[in-house]
Amino acid sequence: MSVTNLSANAGSFRRNEADTTIRGAVARRLELLRDRAPQGAQGPDRRLLWSELAWLAEPLMRQFREPMEVARAEHPRVVMLLPGFGTHPMRMRYMACQLERAGHKVKRWGLGFNLGPTEENFAALSQRVEQITARYGQQVVLIGWSLGGVFAREIAKRHPEHVAKVVTMGSPFSGTPYANNAWRIYQLVTGHSVEQPPIEAQLALKPPVETVALWSPRDGVVSARSACGRPGERDRAIPLRCTHLGFSNSTEAITVLLEELERF
Template sequence: MSKIEHFLASSKAALTQTELARRIQLASGDYTQEEMGKPSFLKFMGEADLLIEPARRWLRKFDLPKAERPQTVILFPGFGHGPSRMRYMAQLLEEAGHTAKDWGQGRNWGVAEETLQGLEARLLDVCKKSGGQVALVGWSLGGLYARELAKLHPDCISKVITLGSPFSGSRRSNNIWRLYSVITGESVDEPGIDTDASEKPAVETIAFWSPNDGAIGPRSAAGKPGERDRAIALRCTHAGFTYDPKAIMAVLAELDRAPAM
């Protein structure tokens, strides 16, 4: 290896170590007060239920109600997940009579202006092709994107449904923020877009939350009056919002509910 190659390799390694140290620093610190309300470690461990879910699907049988108000629905995955995580819900929505669309952005690797712009284009395209308004269903971080899109293009959207999405209160009232900082290299105090996550979109907005959520604090996902129109409690894990029968049936019921005037 030449001296130049050795220098470049050493510099790259140093930069990598420096960046890793910076990310670890972002995820460090005592934020006890800001983390109040986050789920317990025991509930967080309950999220391992996700590992056995695929096997249960073979035994599960749904008595799906037929959609009274068939519509186009865009599904938004949570942090670190892509359309495949929402595919089971999409399949059941389709069987009930709805048209399910993925968000078109691959895996959700955090809050970014570029992603939001891509979602705007995706929303306008789906809205145009469907010939009317569409409903947005977002799980976890995906729900935050759904809310932001509804603020930008309310005329395209019939309603927004969030599933365990942390739009209210402290950005550290959850068990994910440290991992988020390490993976994205961004502080939760400085998200990739300039927004007030708790501001309610100008469309009907329904927030599902669960006391059994092991990732997101229940109050953060339920929100306060004025931050959403209605908050509905379910008893499922955080991952379970995407596959638990109670969650699927609740989403179907909301899609059939006529939008509030």
Template sequence: MPPYADAIASFWKGRLAGGSGAVERPAISHLLRNASMPLDLGRTRTQAASLAAQIRGDGRQLLLLPGLLASEHRMEPMRAILEAAGYRAHGWGMGRNFGPRADTLEQIDRRVDEIRRSSGGAVTLIGWSLGGLFAREYAKFARAKVGGVVTMGTPFSGDPRANHAWRIYQLVSGFPVDRPPFTCRREEKPSVPTAALWSRRDGVIMPDCARGRSGERDHAIEVDCTHMGFAVAPEGILAVGHALETMRG
């Protein structure tokens, strides 16, 4: 049994018991549609060459940060397509994302420095869900090293409990969802170009929380996919390519 199975069981026990407070969350029907991830992944594998041809890479260094309980393996199809399109895309090298730790930003900083040793230029961060929160906070932590931030279904705006993931986050990380172990100003926009990908069909995160408000991000790009689809569906990968174009200098 995977190490996070108990956390997931506790999460669903809490859901069936009636939830917490009056915070609005996505409809359960949308949440269940995330089960289409294997089909989305199959479409991406079949269309990989075509997807790469539709993205105009420019050699920029990219760092991909996975979501809660995901490893960089989950983002490998996106990384491979971005590489084939002409970007230099890298995994984060930190294993499975079990939530924030006191030294998370320092660990990302070491990975960014490794990437920069081969180019000397800034690194653009692409973060899925919780990985997007890490990306935004790291861009404030090390502004000179970051060329831009793309978030995918990341709840950087509004109530941190307006989603179906916050209980799992707390169980896995051991920290309250509104008190991570490092300085975090979720709604404050990093002083680098930012693009927020969001979906009405997300199912895990409330769309408004991932879209953000004016002043919290530079661009908001709607994507027709589920929350899991941001990382593996053709629509999610093409949207990342579009977001990177908005940051092209």
């Protein structure tokens, strides 16, 4: 057999293998679309979802408001912001700017869009937290929005020696993983069930560092009970009045975060 034929056969094999992989991924997602939430498990009232659209107008409305007052931090911290599912760190840029105005050093998580957990991105995130700790000589405060908060809690469980505190914002860590209005989209994107993530995790187990949960009764995506958690699953829970998508640019949320960064 000639070299040309060998090359052609190898190329054909790779294409067939890729086709099989794609078909398998599509079939798996179609199967997941047929899933039903367990009886009694439900997300927030669907009417709250409409209020989530307000975040689209937030950057424009901000132009007509007085700039947020930010006091200089007495104890500057090193902070990592972890974005929510399907979002990019740029969606948390306004929050980052306010924390930086106070004198805190704010770092991105380094993984781009949050498209769900894998052992690979958890390993990369663990390495980044370790490197930041070594570079700045202090533990990192992890602030996670929605799924980013779940990531933050799990990283703190794996590497508590590198984490000073965890603050979650509308993160679904308590109760059933179906207690939100996004679980179908999550399964469609990730290709795995919310009940069977590709990593070992006990979501409700509190990390061995101070853990604060910010939650809102106006959250149209994640159940308030799921984001608030139960005693023992977090150290403190603080209610806010923002929407789920509004956590990242809420003046109230940022104010609370600035207070938490001073509270050690």
